[in-house]
Structures are given as C-alpha cells and as structure tokens.
Amino acid sequence: xxxxxxxxxxxxxxxxxxxxxxxxxxxxxxxxxxxxxxxxxxxxxxxxxxxxxxxxxxxxxxxxxxxxxxxxxxxxxxxxxxxxxxxxxxxxxxxxxxxxxxxxxxxxxxxxxxxxxxxxxxxxxxxxxxxxxxxxxxxxxxxxxxxxxxxxxxxxxxxxxxxxxxxxxxxxxxxxxxxxxxxxxxxxxxxxxxxxxxxxxxxxxxxxxxxxxxxxxxxxxxxxxxxxxxxxxxxxxxxxxxxxxxxxxxxxxxxxxxxxxxxxxxxxxxxxxxxxxxxxxxxxxxxxxxxxxxxxxxxxxxxxxxxxxxxxxxxxxxxxxxxxxxxxxxxxxxxxxxxxxxxxxxxxxxxxxxxxxxxxxxxxxxxxxxxxxxxxxxxxxxxxxxxxxxxxxxxxxxxxxxxxxxxxxxxxxxxxxxxxxxxxxxxx
Amino acid sequence: xxxxxxxxxxxxxxxxxxxxxxxxxxxxxxxxxxxxxxxxxxxxxxxxxxxxxxxxxxxxxxxxxxxxxxxxxxxxxxxxxxxxxxxxxxxxxxxxxxxxxxxxxxxxxxxxxxxxxxxxxxxxxxxxxxxxxxxxxxxxxxxxxxxxxxxxxxxxxxxxxxxxxxxxxxxxxxxxxxxxxxxxxxxxxxxxxxxxxxxxxxxxxxxxxxxxxxxxxxxxxxxxxxxxxxxxxxxxxxxxxxxxxxxxxxxxxxxxxxxxxxxxxxxxxxxxxxxxxxxxxxxxxxxxxxxxxxxxxxxxxxxxxxxxxxxxxxxxxxxxxxxxxxxxxxxxxxxxxxxxxxxxxxxxxxxxxxxxxxxxxxxxxxxxxxxxxxxxxxxxxxxxxxxxxxxxxxxxxxxxxxxxxxxxxxxxxxxxxxxxxxxxxxxx
Numbered sequence: 085x086x087x088x089x090x091x092x093x094x095x096x097x098x099x100x101x102x103x104x105x106x107x108x109x110x111x112x113x114x115x116x117x118x119x120x121x122x123x124x125x126x127x128x129x130x131x132x133x134x135x136x137x138x139x140x141x142x143x144x145x146x147x148x149x150x151x152x153x154x155x156x157x158x159x160x161x162x163x164x165x166x167x168x169x170x171x172x173x174x175x176x177x178x179x180x181x182x183x184x185x186x187x188x189x190x191x192x193x194x195x196x197x198x199x200x201x202x203x204x205x206x207x208x209x210x211x212x213x214x215x216x217x218x219x220x221x222x223x224x225x226x227x228x229x230x231x232x233x234x235x236x237x238x239x240x241x242x243x244x245x246x247x248x249x250x251x252x253x254x255x256x257x258x259x260x261x262x263x264x265x266x267x268x269x270x271x272x273x274x275x276x277x278x279x280x281x282x283x284x285x286x287x288x289x290x291x292x293x294x295x296x297x298x299x300x301x302x303x304x305x306x307x308x309x310x311x312x313x314x315x316x317x318x319x320x321x322x323x324x325x326x327x328x329x330x331x332x333x334x335x336x337x338x339x340x341x342x343x344x345x346x347x348x349x350x351x352x353x354x355x356x357x358x359x360x361x362x363x364x365x366x367x368x369x370x371x372x373x374x375x376x377x378x379x380x381x382x383x384x385x386x387x388x389x390x391x392x393x394x395x396x397x398x399x400x401x402x403x404x405x406x407x408x409x410x411x412x413x414x415x416x417x418x419x420x421x422x423x424x425x426x427x428x429x430x431x432x433x434x435x436x437x438x439x440x441x442x443x444x445x446x447x448x449x450x451x452x453x454x455x456x457x458x459x460x461x462x463x464x465x466x467x468x469x470x471x472x473x474x475x476x477x478x479x480x481x482x483x484x485x486x487x488x489x490x491x492x493x494x495x496x497x498x499x500x501x502x503x504x505x506x507x508x509x510x511x512x
Numbered sequence: 513x514x515x516x517x518x519x520x521x522x523x524x525x526x527x528x529x530x531x532x533x534x535x536x537x538x539x540x541x542x543x544x545x546x547x548x549x550x551x552x553x554x555x556x557x558x559x560x561x562x563x564x565x566x567x568x569x570x571x572x573x574x575x576x577x578x579x580x581x582x583x584x585x586x587x588x589x590x591x592x593x594x595x596x597x598x599x600x601x602x603x604x605x606x607x608x609x610x611x612x613x614x615x616x617x618x619x620x621x622x623x624x625x626x627x628x629x630x631x632x633x634x635x636x637x638x639x640x641x642x643x644x645x646x647x648x649x650x651x652x653x654x655x656x657x658x659x660x661x662x663x664x665x666x667x668x669x670x671x672x673x674x675x676x677x678x679x680x681x682x683x684x685x686x687x688x689x690x691x692x693x694x695x696x697x698x699x700x701x702x703x704x705x706x707x708x709x710x711x712x713x714x715x716x717x718x719x720x721x722x723x724x725x726x727x728x729x730x731x732x733x734x735x736x737x738x739x740x741x742x743x744x745x746x747x748x749x750x751x752x753x754x755x756x757x758x759x760x761x762x763x764x765x766x767x768x769x770x771x772x773x774x775x776x777x778x779x780x781x782x783x784x785x786x787x788x789x790x791x792x793x794x795x796x797x798x799x800x801x802x803x804x805x806x807x808x809x810x811x812x813x814x815x816x817x818x819x820x821x822x823x824x825x826x827x828x829x830x831x832x833x834x835x836x837x838x839x840x841x842x843x844x845x846x847x848x849x850x851x852x853x854x855x856x857x858x859x860x861x862x863x864x865x866x867x868x869x870x871x872x873x874x875x876x877x878x879x880x881x882x883x884x885x886x887x888x889x890x891x892x893x894x895x896x897x898x899x900x901x902x903x904x905x906x907x908x909x910x911x912x913x914x915x916x917x918x919x920x921x922x923x924x925x926x927x928x929x930x931x932x933x934x935x936x937x938x939x940x
Contacts, residue, residue: 106662106804116729116842117661215659221805223659230658230835231643231651233545234534234825301544359811362790376534377649377822380812383787384805394805397662407658407835414544 088121089404090157092184094149094175095164096129096136099189099216102393103162103400104138114397118404128152153179160403162396163188168196180205180212187399189216189392195290198297198304202416212411213399218291219244219368221391222384223398228298228372229413235374237299239339241512245288246366246386247274248314248334252351253364256322256331262315274366284313285334289349292336295370296347297412300340301420304412308424309336312350321505324436324476325353328462331361335510344425352510353434359383360512371512428484431511432461435479437494437504438472439465445499446475452497456490458482472501478509516549517832518585520612522577522603523592524557524564527617527644530821531590531828532566542825546832556580581607588831590824591616596624608633608640615827617644617820623718626725626732630844640839641827646719647672647796649819650812651826656726656800657841663802665727667767669940673716674794674814675702676742676762680779681792684750684759690743702794712741713762717777720764723798724775725840728768729848732840736852737764740778749933752864752904753781756890759789763938772853780938781862787811788940799940856912859939860889863907865922865932866900867893873927874903880925884918886910900929906937 091107093100107114107124115121126144128151146152153161153175161179163186165172172193179186186205188194194201194214205212215225219242228240243249247269254265266283269275274282281287289309297304314334325332330353338347354360359381363369368386373379385391402409412419439445446465453460462478479487487506494500519535521528535542535552543549554572556579574580581589581603589607591614593600600621607614614633616622622629622642633640643653647670656668671677675697682693694711697703702710709715717737725732742762753760758781766775782788787809791797796814801807813819830837840847867873874893881888890906907915915934922928 102804110662110664113664113729114662116846117838119838119843222808223655226654226659227651230830230833231654231826232822233829234538234542234822236538236541301541357790359787359790362785362787374822376530376818376825378813378816378819380650380810383809383811384807388806390804391806394660394662394802397804398659401661402658405658405837407837409833409835410545410547415547418544 086120088123089400090123090125090159091162091400092126092152092155092158093124093162093164094128094152095166096127097164098389099392099396100129100164101136101138102389103164103396106393106397114401118401120404122400122404125157126152126155149175150178153184154182158184160185160187160400162400163190166190166192168192173197176201177204180208180210183208183210185210185403186212187396188212188214189396191217191287191290191294195293195304195306198294199416199419202411205411206416211403211408213402214294215398216392216395218294219370220384220386220388221394222368222370222382223395224370224382225298226398227380227382228295229409232372232374232377232380235376237372237374239337239373240295240299240370241335241337241510242292242295242368242370243333243360243363244291244336244368244370244386245282245334246368247282248288249363250274250366251283252314252317252322252332252334255319256326259319261319262317280313283315285311285349288334288336292338292347292349296338296345297419299338300345301414302345303419303421308345309347309349310428314351317351321436321507325434326356328476328478329356330354330434330509331356332507333360333363335360337510339429341425341429343427344423346425346429348428350508352508354510354512358512430481430483432481432509433479433487434507434509435477435504437475438501439475440499440501441468441471441473442499448497448499449494452493453490456493457486458490514548516551517828518551518553518587519590519828520554520580520583520586521552521590521592522556522580523594524555525592526817527820527824528557528592529564529566530817531592531824534821534825542829546829548832550828550832553585554580554583577603578606581612582610586612588613588615588828590828591618594618594620596620601625604629605632608636608638611636611638613638613831614640615824616640616642617824619645619715619718619722623721623732623734626722627844627847630839633839634844639831639836641830642722643826644820644823646722647798648812648814648816649822650796650798650810651823652798652810653726654826655808655810656723657837660800660802660805660808663804665800665802667765667801668723668727668798669763669765669938670720670723670796670798671761671788671791672719672764672796672798672814673710673762674796675710676716677791678702678794679711680742680745680750680760680762683747684754687747689747690745708741711743713739713777716762716764720766720775720777724766724773725847727766728773729842730773731847731849736773737775737777738856742779745779749864749935753862754784756904756906757784758782758862758937759784760935761788761791763788765938767857769853769857771855772851774853774857776856778936780936782938782940786940858909858911860909860937861907861915862935862937863905863932865903866929867903868927868929869896869899869901870927876925876927877922880921881918884921885914886918
C-alpha cells in the first residue's frame with residue numbers, strides 16, 4: 085500500500101466536520117478503495133476552542149488557513165471556509181503555489197474567480213476539484229465532466245437551491261404565503277446569513293455558472309447568468325399554475341442556442357408530472373441533455389453535512405487514486421469566450437393579470453398580445469368576488485422581446501389592473 | 513497534444529456503429545476534453561460486406577476479433593460483440609495478454625467471468641471498463657465507483673431492463689395482457705433473441721451482479737442473485753396494486769443486511785408516487801443509498817445506439833485522460849467472498865387470492881396468516897360477478913419464511929381457489 089494522502093482541512097463548519105467524520109469512520113474502506121490510506125494532518129478554523137462534536141486533538145491546528153495550505157505535511161488542501169474572496173481565495177492560491185491539490189465546496193469563489201483559479205492551478209500542474217460546490221451529494225460534476233464526456237451537451241437544467249424549493253413546496257402543499265414560507269425556512273435554519281443568496285437565486289446561479297463552463301467549454305462567467313429570484317412568486321401563481329398542470333420551480337437552465345450560450349436562473353413553470361415538477365422540499369435535481377445520451381436526470385440531497393462531505397470525499401478519493409482531470413473538463417485557457425446569447429430562446433409563457441370587469445376587457449388584452457406577435461394557447465378567467473377578474477393565459481412559443489412589448493403595452497389598455505405576472509414555461 | 517489513443521472495435525452492431533459515429537462526429541470535442549485525439553484504427557465483425565450506414569473503409573478490418581485485440585496499432589480493445597463466452601471472452605483475454613486496456617458493454621461476460629477477468633487484467637496492469645454494461649447511458653458505474661467512493665453503501669436498487677419496464681408500463685397504461693404487451697415489445701424489436709434474458713430477469717440480474725460487487729466490495733457472483741421474472745404478472749395484479757397506490761416493477765435490489773449480502777431481481781411493488789414508481793417505458797433508474805450521502809437517484813435511457821455508445825465513450829475518455837481505477841472499485845483479489853444472505857430481509861407483501869364466496873372464508877385465511885406470524889395491514893375484497901371473490905391483502909413487515917409457511921397452508925383451508933399471488937413491496 086502506498087503512502088497516505090494527507091489532508092489539511094480549512095473550515096470546520098457542518099461540511100468540514102462531516103469530512104472529518106468520514107475520514108475517521110471509513111478509514112479502512114477508503115484505503116481499500118483508493119489503494120492508500122487517507123488521513124488528516126492539520127485543520128484550521130476561526131475558533132479553536134469551539135466544541136464541534138469531534139475530537140480534533142489528533143490533528144495539528146493552524147489559526148491561519150494560508151499557513152495550513154503551505155504545510156509540508158499536507159498533500160491536499162480542503163477548502164471549506166466559503167466566501168468568494170478573503171481567506172478562502174488567499175489560501176487556495178497559497179496551496180496551489182505550494183504545490184498542493186485543492187478540493188473545495190466553494191461555489192461563490194469558483195463562480196467568480198474560477199477561471200483564473202483554474203488557469204493558475206493548471207499552470208502549476210495541480211488539480212482543483214469542486215464536486216461539493218454543485219447540488220450537494222449528487223455526483224453531477226463527475227457525471228458531466230467524465231460520465232458524459234462523449235456528448236456534445238445541448239442543455240443543462242437544475243433545481244439546485246434546496247431552500248427555494250422548500251419555500252415553493254411549502255407554499256404549494258400548505259398554502260402558505262411567500263412570507264410565511266420564508267419565515268418557516270428561516271426558523272429551520274435553511275437560509276444563508278444573506279437570504280438573497282438563496283431566494284435571489286445567486287447561490288443557484290453560482291452553481292449554474294460552473295455547470296455551464298463544463299457543459300459548453302465556456303469561460304467561467306457568473307455575470308452571463310440572467311438572474312431572477314423567487315421573491316415575487318405568490319400563492320396565487322402557484323395555485324393557478326397548478327390548475328394548468330404546472331409547478332413553479334427556481335430553475336437554472338444553460339443551453340447552446342443559435343444565438344450563443346444562454347444561461348438563466350429564474351422561476352419557471354414545469355409540467356407537474358415531469359421529474360423536475362415532482363421534486364419536493366430540499367432535494368436537488370440536475371437534468372443533462374447530450375446529443376448521444378439523450379436525457380439524464382440526477383436527483384439527491386442538495387445540502388447537509390453527510391451529502392456535502394460525501395461529495396468532498398469523492399474528490400479526495402479521485403486524487404488519492406491518481407485521477408487528474410482539467411478543472412472544467414478541458415484546459416481552462418482553452419475555454420471559449422463566446423459572448424452570451426443576446427436574448428432568451430423562445431418559450432411558452434404563463435401570464436396572470438387582473439382585468440377590470442367590463443365588456444371588451446379581454447378583447448383589448450387579446451389585441452395587444454396579437455399585435456406584439458404573441459398567440460394564445462389557453463386562457464382561463466376565474467370566479468371573482470371583487471371588481472377585478474383574474475385571468476390566466478398560456479401563450480404559444482414566443483420571443484421574450486415580443487412578450488416584453490406586450491407587457492409594456494398592457495397598462496395602456498386601461499383594463500389591466502396592476503402589473504401582469506409573466507413566467508417562462510420550460511420545455512423539460 | 514499527446515499521441516492519439518487508438519481504438520480497435522470488435523462488434524459492429526447498434527452500439528459499435530454508435531461508437532464509430534461519436535468518434536468521427538466529435539473528434540474535435542473529444543481531443544479537447546481528453547488532451548489527445550481519439551481515433552479508430554481497426555474494426556472487426558462477422559460480416560465484412562454488410563451496410564452499416566457508416567463508412568468503415570478508413571479502418572483496418574479483421575475477421576478475427578482475437579487478431580484485432582493483438583494488433584500493435586490498438587491501445588484500447590473495445591468489445592461490443594456480446595455473449596458471456598466464445599469470441600468476446602477469448603478476445604478480451606487476448607487483449608489483456610497483449611497489454612491493451614479493454615472497454616466492454618458485455619454484462620453477461622462480466623457477471624459470469626468478471627471476477628477472473630478483473631483479476632487477470634489487474635495482474636497485467638490493465639484496466640477493464642464497463643460503464644455501458646449497466647443501465648445504458650446512465651453513468652452509474654462511475655457514480656458508484658468514484659462519485660460515491662466516500663460512502664459505505666447500504667442498498668442499490670434499479671429498474672435496469674427497459675423491455676420489462678416497457679411491457680409492465682403498457683399493461684398498466686393500455687390495459688394489455690402480459691401476452692399482448694410481450695407481443696407488442698417483440699414486434700418493436702425490443703426483445704433479445706432469447707426473451708428469457710429480458711422477461712426472465714437474467715439481463716437485469718447480470719447488471720445487478722456488477723453493481724453489487726462495486727457497492728459492497730463483494731466478489732462478482734451472478735449465482736448469488738435470487739431471480740424471478742415478470743412472466744407471472746397479470747393485468748389483474750397491476751390494476752389491484754394500482755388501487756392500493758403501487759406500481760409493479762422488475763426491481764433489482766442489493767443490500768447489506770445483518771445476515772449477509774442480499775441480492776434479488778424480482779417483480780416488486782413500489783409506491784406510485786416514488787421516482788421508481790413513476791418510471792415509464794424503456795427508461796432505466798438506479799437508486800443508490802450511502803451512509804453519508806443518503807439517497808441518490810439516477811435516471812436515463814437504458815439502451816439504444818446513442819446512450820450505450822455514450823457510456824462506451826465515457827470509458828474511452830477516461831483511459832485517454834489517464835484515469836485508471838480498479839475494475840470493481842478495489843483490487844479484484846480483495847473483493848470479499850462473504851456468503852450471500854440466507855433469506856430475504858423482512859418486507860411488507862402484497863397478496864392476491866380468489867376466495868370461495870362462502871361465510872367464514874376470510875376468517876380462515878386470516879387465521880392461517882396469523883398462525884404463520886403474518887399480520888395484515890390492509891385488506892380489500894372486490895365486487896365479483898362469479899363465484900369467487902378477489903381478495904387483496906397488504907401485510908405488515910414479515911419474514912419471507914413466514915409468508916411461505918402461510919402460502920403453503922392456504923390451499924388446506926379449502927376456501928382459496930388456485931395459487932395466491934405474493935409480491936414483495938419494496939421500501940423505496
């Protein structure tokens with residue numbers, strides 16, 4: 085049996101502690117599978133004295149993660165601190181400079197600095213792995229980078245923020261308002277310190293950025309993701325969408341189109357009977373479509389100590405086994421800097437608006453839509469106690485620009501009360 | 513860029529032709545991802561002159577796959593002939609002896625000879641890869657071997673024969689009898705030359721054998737799989753199971769229990785609302801449960817030119833990238849030869865029987881069940897035009913031995929007409 089692979093772990097929150105537990109509990113199994121023992125030599129975190137439920141005394145302690153990253157008795161620097169900049173990035177760069185491989189769960193750092201970090205690591209002959217950064221325990225980075233390497237990928241989609249899916253599921257199943265479901269998720273500790281990371285779609289967009297780079301050989305570019313959170317979704321929309329056979333999900337989609345690479349993170353309608361539509365609670369799902377394979381669906385826990393640590397260990401085991409793949413599946417300097425698509429690909433849209441209850445109101449709306457080139461697939465008008473009539477429209481496939489023209493013109497009809505809601509229906 | 517990786521492909525059926533197409537169509541993409549070109553140097557099949565829809569003239573032709581396997585201009589022998597023995601095995605052994613790596617889609621060969629082939633390959637320092645042998649395009653071998661390497665696996669389950677799932681789905685959705693659904697699948701060319709490979713569960717059991725070896729570090733042992741096909745499933749059972757909220761699937765299950773490694777391939781009931789229950793038609797699904805990750809579900813096309821060739825290319829790309837992992841995730845000689853479990857783990861069972869329509873009939877059945885230690889969770893008696901009353905029972909969790917005792921005693925009551933049907937309800 086070869087020399088042990090020696091880990092230095094920076095960050096001892098939930099995931100870091102999970103990794104320590106696996107390395108200790110599965111020592112024999114890991115050695116058997118990897119052909120060499122995996123051991124922890126040193127750890128680092130902010131508070132040395134804190135009780136984390138595991139005995140850290142066997143490991144050297146470093147207050148400074150950069151010092152940890154440079155230790156001669158560390159082969160792999162495991163970065164689990166989080167944060168796009170600051171200590172995480174500094175220590176990652178220090179580790180690469182010191183000739184260490186790096187495993188990280190840090191989606192923010194990679195979405196924002198992944199391009200330069202990957203180029204730096206590859207120039208130094210080091211690997212930088214991040215299975216845990218996307219969709220928790222689902223081995224989706226490996227599936228996309230290696231398992232589907234023979235495919236030209238046409239689309240990658242996913243529900244990758246468990247907190248948003250929990251909120252939307254609770255609104256649907258318990259009839260909660262957005263605010264109440266948000267408060268419930270907050271009470272359960274599901275929300276990030278800055279909740280916009282979750283409900284604003286930022287966290288999920290970080291993940292989509294990484295998937296898009298691998299899938300399409302595109303440069304890592306978080307700013308290319310068109311971003312819309314779930315804060316404007318109402319219980320009304322969830323109910324109406326349900327009536328029409330849809331669920332509302334915060335869905336990330338990256339696809340190669342004739343107009344460039346399109347990447348969106350936004351609330352979308354998907355058929356209730358589709359795998360994405362059936363996804364409830366905190367579970368994640370990633371759908372990958374390739375020219376040869378067709379459609380592959382991967383589903384699993386998107387967060388939590390065990391699942392995320394499992395993903396970290398997948399990367400660690402790969403390194404122990406000598407598996408070395410380019411960070412984003414091909415050398416980072418060869419990633420394509422093709423400009424992002426100028427407009428979203430055409431789609432059917434769900435429109436909800438309140439109409440003044442007077443003769444000809446619906447005709448005026450239909451006229452505006454028709455003049456903008458939007459044709460109507462289905463329409464429903466609901467019973468209404470008040471003065472305004474809730475109207476629901478599902479359009480045929482339309483360009484977003486045409487829809488925007490119609491949305492801009494609708495208030496001018498004088499019959500549409502408030503702002504219409506428009507949500508994309510994703511073809512899944 | 514390094515030297516090309518040179519493939520010799522033996523077998524030019526659907527999958528072989530699919531591999532040729534990918535290597536040609538995606539040459540640039542593959543080279544970019546793998547860091548070196550992938551090219552085909554030689555091919556072999558039974559009929560040289562046959563029109564396969566691809567131009568094979570650029571490649572050397574060998575009538576004898578063993579000669580192909582030994583060619584000095586072949587780095588990787590791609591075995592796509594099929595058959596557990598004969599030319600496939602002979603050529604695989606020849607390739608290993610000649611210092612080639614091997615990629616195969618041959619589940620029968622691996623389920624039966626995988627242990628010795630893996631030991632031979634590993635002693636020679638060669639890799640033997642088989643992503644395409646299990647669940648078509650789903651990268652499940654990679655997910656299990658590498659993506660979840662940090663987990664002690666507790667259970668692997670799967671619907672891995674698309675033909676059986678197609679037949680069961682058609683019985684359910686179109687109300688076809690088993691014979692009619694079978695004939696329809698046959699007419700569509702879905703059945704193997706020996707249909708027992710499909711409907712007898714043998715093909716799926718081959719796949720389960722391979723998953724079990726990886727998941728549990730167990731020696732490859734096809735004979736350890738308890739095997740039952742779908743031939744006895746009636747439309748009646750599908751309807752009744754549906755009434756109770758279940759679907760019937762040909763489900764493979766391998767799990768570590770206190771009594772050893774349990775491996776079964778048999779028709780089982782699963783909740784209609786579960787991912788497995790919702791799986792329709794020829795799609796495959798594999799569910800993997802690990803101590804850290806929880807449950808991962810993988811879904812995708814289980815057969816066909818593109819998906820299977822995609823899986824073959826995943827292995828080829830791994831070899832091109834220098835990824836070398838033990839055939840079954842740890843050296844084959846270290847695989848455990850622990851005896852298989854002596855009995856299936858306890859489960860709830862679905863029982864269907866016809867009772868003579870006379871007073872006390874049900875009481876007699878309940879007595880027999882109770883005496884065997886089987887307690888009843890739910891029971892339904894259906895309207896019946898004839899003399900016999902169809903009765904459906906869902907038991908509480910029971911040992912199979914107790915159930916068998918009850919099944920043996922039921923005819924003695926004089927009120928049970930014909931043989932009762934008993935199907936396991938898998939906890940998914």
